[in-house]
Amino acid sequence: MRNNVFIALLILWTSSLYSQELPQSIWDQVESYIEDLDDEVDLSVLFDRLELLYAHPYDINQVSYDELQELRLLSEIQINDLLAHREQFGDLLMIEELQAIPSFNVVDINRIRLFFSVADTKRIPLSIDQMLLRSKQEVFLKWGQTLEDKAGFVSEEGEDPRYLGDKNKLQLRYRGNYEYKLRYGLIIEKDEGEQLFSDTIYKGLDYLTAHVYLKDYSTLFKDIALGDFSISMGQGLIAHNGFGAGKSAWVTDIKRGGRALRPYTSVTENGYHRGIGVTLRPRDRFELTLFGSQVNRDGNLQENTEDPDEPILFFSSLQTSGAHRTIGEKEDKGVAKLTSFGSIIKYLGPNYNIALNHSNSSLSQPIVRSDARYNLFRFSGRHLANTSIDYSWRIRNVHLFGESAYSSDGGTAHLSGALIGLDSKMSLALLYRNYGVGYNSINPNAFGESSLVNNESGFYLGLEFSPSNRWKIRTYADLWRHPWLRARIANPSSGKEYLVRVDYFIKRKLSVYVQYFYEDKLQNLRLDDPGAATKLNVGRQQQRHKLRIHFSNKVSKFLELRNRLEFTSFENPNGISKGYLLFQDVLYKPWNSPLSFTARFALFDTDDGNSRLYAYENSILYEFGIPTYSGRGMRYYINLRYKALRNTTLEFRIARTTKDRGNNGSGLEAIDGRTRTDIKAQIRHRF
DSSP states (O other): OOTTOSOOOOOOOOSOGGGOOOOHHHHHHHHHHHTTOSSOOOOHHHHHHHHHHHHSOEETTTOOHHHHHHHTOSOHHHHHHHHHHHHHHOSOSSGGGGGGSTTOOHHHHHHHHHHEEOOOTTOOOOOHHHHHHHOEEEEEEEEEEESSOBGGGOOOTTOOOSOOSOSOEEEEEEEEEETTTEEEEEEEEEOTTOOSEESSSSOEESEEEEEEEEESOSSSEEEEEEEEEEEOOTTSSSBOOOSOOSSSSSTTOOOOOSOSEEEOOOOOOSSOEEEEEEEEOOSTTEEEEEEEEEEEEOEEEEEEOSSTTSOEEEEEEEOOSOOOOSHHHHHHTTOEEEEEEEEEEEEEOSSEEEEEEEEEEEEEEEEOOOSOGGGTTSOOEEEEEEEEEEEEEEETTEEEEEEEEEETTSOEEEEEEEEEEEETTEEEEEEEEEEOTTOOOSBOOOSSSSTTOOSEEEEEEEEEEEEETTEEEEEEEEEEEESSOBTTBSSOEEEEEEEEEEEEEETTTEEEEEEEEEEEEEEEEEEOOTTSSSOEEEEEEEEEEEEEEEEEEEOSSSEEEEEEEEEEEEEETTEEEEEEEEEEEEEEOOTTOSEEEEEEEEEEEESSGGGOEEOOEEOSTTOEEOOEEOSEEEEEEEEEEEEEETTEEEEEEEEEEEEEESOSSOGGGOBSSSEEEEEEEEEEEEO
16 A cells, blocks of 8 residues: 555554454555455455554564565655665654654654554564464354356256356465464365365365465575465566555555565465475675475366377466366366476665566476467467566655566566655656567566556556645556557557546545546457448447546444445447446444444446446455446445454355346356345454
8 A cells, every 4th residue: 555545543452462453444445445446356465464564563663665565554755765764864763753754744653653663673583483382373264155046056958057066155264473473374265166175177175275484584584485475576577466556546556566475375276386485685785585386277278189199288378267166167277287486686775676587487288379360479388487677776755666577488578667756745656668569477467458468568657646634636647559469459559548536534534535537448349241241340449437426424433434426438339338336335343342344235227338337345354345336226235243252253244236137147157037145154263
């Protein structure tokens, strides 16, 4: 997150420090950060880090740039100013000294109190066995299902249902930690339609992930990761598993960062490494990260039988859905063995750093793409290596960063950005990217319009202005072009995107914002041609407008009401599609009661899927949804939370959508009826 993200609330002291939970303000601000995304998000990794930090604050005199950036509590300008202040004046004696830094105000300082302290640096480090003895444990058990039958569960003409498993969604999550130094845990999960245990095709548990992570154990060992972990390099041209740093209403949050190694604690069933990683500090200002991994990825395995004596196995693609419900999906599970190794050599100067990154990946069988023209420059084969150089440089109120990468199939990609504090009330973000059509990586995650990080160039400008403590104006513009064809775009193309948002605050009482979004880009369109036997796919520009008005009113310390009205309009040569969404939220969370709840009632009406709308939804702990509102109907949900005991929390959720018009799902997820009802329950116990 970034500046003014976390507003301080009064913290209630309980008999157990570890049993404290994050203030509601943090949940609220995370919601405001992700509400513009168009897909569901697994935020367990972010909240896992924040909760540990809330219970065991960092020493503000020792916290590093990577740790400050990774937690997203401050803006880049504030991080730079804090580090410069420490370098010039030495350690802070108390948090109040932050008042001497122009980019910090009273609200920022109160927020810092929640997560940072001036600690005793003379603490004696503990051995691993001592940390294990003193560590805290936590167990989550979660269950859920859709009450109505989806098409995949329905038998047709005497045939067995397409889905092999039952309707239950199950998850077991166990984790332990000693402060933020030692972390370990595992997750077992199955989705609806999947088998928890399988004795055919792919034997064993559907999804199991486990990790052990040791942080800052000694002057030599900065990070040690065993089991499942994620790797982050530079700005994501090769790989990155950080949260945020993309196009959103947080217009200056565009730089990726954080530690190179992290434990993998997500239920997203792709993108992680399995093996060992270590970050060493062999000399002052030098860091060396080494990792090795072998993990089974889902892939569409096929056989080339042109030569019957020597058939050739190959993958047409790697699958990323993580779904293993049908025989076909089960056949794709874990068939691609991906072996990876790599390194990061990093030098940390007083106000800059530079790193050399390398990753080498090998598949058990080659990827052979279809002969579609847009695949001409996509990666094919078994081996792919990537090398990059990334940098970061702080010069007073300017922060420069970037990365340049090369892939072994001859492609290059470049990204350069700047974050500028024009004054204490205004900040500017600039970013230019140029991803070559021939650049490829297995797991890239960089800023851009496309997730592939190739065939794209563009320029982004974001501006944030706070004329007073009650007003904030944010805007961005992003212009891009794709010099080659894409999967659903039949021509080289270009696009543009604009956002303007105006916020008004009355501290602890009211917040209102108005947001306008505009997008213009090329997309394939099926047009009727009287002279043709079939419809033609041609590239045509399409425009999308969205206008949102949002109110959040804190009626009391325990009760908050939220209202939103959003309109959308979509236009292409086939016509105009319009829609609206209106909802009312109620959040009741008393500090002195074991029972709390959140609820929503929404009405929506859209002409078709082109004018669909999205809205963030609260759910049970560590879970969030951003469902699609399409067609005409209503939707409600209720989340109940009950603290049965000091260390045990029970949660229940019911959500129901009723439609008068529009599809209720598609394919095997379609429901034959007007309603869809989802229920979930979770128990969380700490010991």
